[in-house]
Amino acid sequence: MEKIDYNIFTQIKYDENDSYVSQGWKLHCSGTIENYKEILKIVKKECDIRKIDFKYIKAINDVQFRLSGDCPVSAFGKLITIYPNTVEDFVLIAKELYSKLKQYHGPYVLSDNSVYNSEVLYYRYGAIDRDDGNLIDYETNKVIKDNRMYFEVPSFVDDPLNYEDDSQSKIINNTVFPERIINTSSAGNTYLGKFQDKNVVIKEARNLVISSKGYAKQDLIREIRTIGTLKNAEYVPKIIQVFDEFNNNYVVEEQLPGITLDDWAAKDYREISKQLLKIFYMIIDVVQDLHSNEIVLQDISSSNFMIDEVDGDIQKVYICDLGSSHSIDENWSVDEGATVRFYDSLSKDLTPKEQDFHKIGYLFMSMIFPLNNFLVADPTGNKTWELFLNFCEEENVSIEYVEIIKQLVKTHSNRSKETIDVNFGLGDELQYDISLSHMKPLVAELLSNSTNTRHAINLQKFTDLELLEYVDNIENISLNGGLSGIGMLLITNKYLKASQHGHIIARIDYLIASHRNDMYLGIEKGILGVLMYKLEYFISIGDDNQLHLVIKCS
Known part of the structure; x- marks a missing residue:
């Protein structure tokens, strides 16, 4: 038996298994902390008896991430992976583990099918010993792209367990009809x-x-409770x-x-600038009314x-x-349930209401110039604020707009104020120009001084x-996400692994080609942001030929 540590996993490989099959049926186990x-312990014992290879997550913090709403759907819940060498081995160990794990609870592995009605044991057919993640159609011997987000049996194999959940929905597709997913998350989708x-x-x-504060179900209960409190809003x-x-x-x-x-905000800035001041006031009014009901919004972002x-x-x-909304007297830290790009570490000592206004300041900053995206690399926000001021000075952004954002972002400098006073005599329209050439050096400077972030670490794992x-x-x-x-x-x-960045760039190019007429031009959500990423990558690896092509496009 060989024990191999890699990424977040420990893999147990038995001597009897010289190599993996390239694809086949595999099992995943979820669970709870x-x-x-x-x-x-149960899986180890059963795999050892049958000499079936498996891998498991080592550290408890990585287990927690795999069970969280932050984890991508494709990896969610997969704490243990079992690799039977044959279909017969797969069926035997699936049945044995099903009987041994009946009493355990865990979240559903979204990409898989449940083994009978187990809450912790799941299965799917997929790549095992292939770097590209693709499958070979045994009937045609052709390589096919595997982009199944949810459970689906490929046409060239049969499901050896042949299990279909016969539980019936009483409400979904009977009285309530989901038609389109508008947000996909491991914590739960949002549908129109x-x-x-x-x-x-x-x-x-x-x-x-x-x-980030308990479980996804508690988040939904908080929303229901807050809306009930604000029934006349x-x-x-x-x-x-x-x-x-x-x-x-x-x-x-x-x-x-x-x-x-x-x-x-992703529309042409010449259009949004005419309404920006009105948006500022309306958002502040809404949050102040929320506060008057002793409720804190907590998660403030452009979405x-x-x-x-x-x-x-x-x-x-x-x-x-x-x-993430909650009563003013509940004990929440500034980061719990909050979007990372809309607060800095200096806000941790603010009152809950002040923290809301602080986050609104970064929200307004993002609408003028999205430097707040780099707070993940600049926790104090000092460098971000300095670069924002430099941008505003060079592009002649009205000082009144800067003052509103400063008063909000730097709320810790205005501790004596119960509410934020933004009643300046402002002009009607914000005038500025955003160019890729202006943004590039600012981004490069922040990236060069960055440290590991939770999101980047998780991706690397x-x-x-x-x-x-x-x-x-x-x-x-x-x-932006x-x-x-x-x-x-x-x-x-x-x-800077070429295979992964190459795959990301290929996916971006495919999406742009498929939806060219619907693409935004802007930096945070559109084509200019793509160009900025490509510039940064090809500069980082020293690929002058590709860099020349990107510069030519920009």
């Missing part, structure tokens, strides 16, 4: 759908998925129905009009607000995500195959 060691012929949003919280959605199904929780909400602030605009005029601002599967299921090209952002995080940590 509390029962993981017990499950691992129908209820009694009305357009609705359906939010899902999956069972036993860890969030016009800036939150109305709740239509709450129900449980398949061990998951769901809430059906009215579909708010408009688009996310993220999408609104958590919606903008209703009619014929170029802003009508309303809505809060569309309240999963993926095996090559897991990262490729993750990338293949992403539809977002942006710096998309493929370009993943590439930049890897570069930030000097992780």
Whole structure:
């Protein structure tokens, strides 16, 4: 027997198994922080008896990440992987482990099928000893791309367990009809759908998925509770129905009009600049009203607000995500349940209300120039603020806008104020120009001084195959949470493996070619952000030929 440590895994390989098959049926075990060691002990014993190779996650903090909503769907819940050499071995150990693990609970492994009705044992057919993650169709002998996010049996094999869950839905697709996924997460998807012929949003919280403050189900309960407290407020959605199904929780909400602030800010800056000041005031008013009800929003980002605009005029601002909202007297740290790019470490001593305003300041900064994206590399925010001021000075951004953002971001300098006073006599329109040539040196300076971040570390802990599967299921090209952002995080940590960046770039190019007419031009969510990532990568590896092509495109 050989014990091999790599990435976050320890692999046990038996001498009888000289090599792996390139693809086949494999088993995954999930679990909880509390029962993981017990499950691992049982799996080790059964695999040792049958000399079946397996791997498991070593450190408990990596187990926690794999069980959290931050983990990509393709890797979620996979704490142990078992590699039977034959279909017969697969069936035998699946049945044996099923009987031994019946009493254990864990979250559903989203890419797999449950072994009978087990809550911790799952299976799928996929690549085993292949670096590219692809499959070979044994009927045609052709290589096929494996981009299955959820369980699906390839056409050239049969399911040896032949198990189908016969549990019936009482509500989903009977009275509530999900039609389209608008946000995919291991913690639970968000859907657009129908209820009694009305357009609705359906939010899902999956069972036993860890969030930054407890579990995903608790996040959904917080949202329901906050909306109930604000029942007369016009800036939150109305709740239509709450129900449980398949061990998951769901809430059906009215579909708010408009688009996310993220999408609104990605439009041509000449359009948004005319409405920017109005947006600032409306967001502050909404949050102040929330505070008057002794509720803290906690998670403030450009994806958590919606903008209703009619014929170029802003009508309303809505809060569309309240999963981290909480009572003022609850004990939360600034980072719990919050988006990383919208606060710095100097805010930890602020009151909860002050922390909300501090985060709004970084939100406003992102709407003028998204330097706040690099707070992951600049925890104090000092360098980010310095670069933002330099940008504003060079591009002649109105000092009044800078003062609003300063007063919010630097809330710790205004501790005596109960509320934030932004009643300046401002002009109607913000005038500035954003160019790739201006942004590039600022980004390079931040990246050169960066340290490891939680997100980049987690990406590096993926095996090559897991990262490729993750990338293949992403539809977002942006710096803000998309493929370009993943590439930049890897570069930030000097992780320059050509096969992985090549795969990311190929996926980006495919998406751009497929959706060319729908692509934004902007930096944070569009083509310019892609160009910035490519520039940084080809400079980092010294590929002058590719660099020349990117510069020519830009």
